[in-house]
Every structure is written in C-alpha cells, then in structure tokens.
Amino acid sequence: QVQLKESGGGLVQAGGSLRLSCVASGYTDSDTSFSDSAMGWFRQASGKVREFVAGISWGGTPTYAEFAEGRFAISRDNAKTSVYLEMNDLGVEDTAAYYCASAPTVAAMEHQRIIDDWGQGTQVTVSS
Numbered sequence: 001q002v003q004l005k006e007s008g009g010g011l012v013q014a015g016g017s018l019r020l021s022c023v024a025s026g027y028t029d030s031d032t033s034f035s036d037s038a039m040g041w042f043r044q045a046s047g048k049v050r051e052f053v054a055g056i057s058w059g060g061t062p063t064y065a066e067f068a069e070g071r072f073a074i075s076r077d078n079a080k081t082s083v084y085l086e087m088n089d090l091g092v093e094d095t096a097a098y099y100c101a102s103a104p105t106v107a108a109m110e111h112q113r114i115i116d117d118w119g120q121g122t123q124v125t126v127s128s
Contacts, residue, residue, distance in 0.1 A: 002026045002117045004100040009122030012090055016126070020085040022100030022119055027081075037116065038106045039076055039083040043096035043124075050099070054085060055106035063106045067093075090126045097121040 040055030
C-alpha cells in the first residue's frame, strides 16, 4: 500500500517561508510507480473545502492554483520518491492543513477526479 508522509509544517509569521516535503513509500508491482505519477499538494482550512494548491507532472511540469502562482514552487525528486512545496510570502489566509496527493495526471488531480493516494497532512499556521 502506497503511503505518503508529509513534513515541514509549523508556525510562521506573515511574510515568512516554509518548505513542505512529502515522501512516498510502499510501492508494489501493481502500483503506478512514483516516477510515473503526478504528484501534488492540496490544503484545507478550518471550515472550508479542500482545495488544489499545486501539482507536478511525472515529467516535471508544474501547475499552480491562482493564489499560489508566484509565491509557491513545487518540485520533485524521483530518486528520493519525494515532492516538495516551497512557500514564500505567506499570509494568514494560507493557514491550513496541507496534504500530499498522487494521481495519474495533474488534470485529474486538480479537479479531484482521480486521486490515487492521500497523505495525512501537515499543519501550516501563519500568524499576523
């Protein structure tokens, strides 16, 4: 069973930065490999629906939600089966639990049509 484990969340002041990491493990021969999967990040603030933040294709092409464009950067390291989210210029509105996800494509992920696996989330809290 594929497992996604996030880390890197925490408390940061407005205007600060955080780098989230997600390590994937548990792949079997019946699973789509990490290198063939689109990976991405979602977030869910208290009382709100989970929303797409950023995704990266197996080939390394990034896609961002409008609010993330220019402030966040997603990257992946297939050798380490890891995906990262660099977040800069954070605001209180970025406070949320951030979740790692895998999917066949970024398009499927972005609209949550197909999500293969979810992580358990890491909390990001931005103070004013």
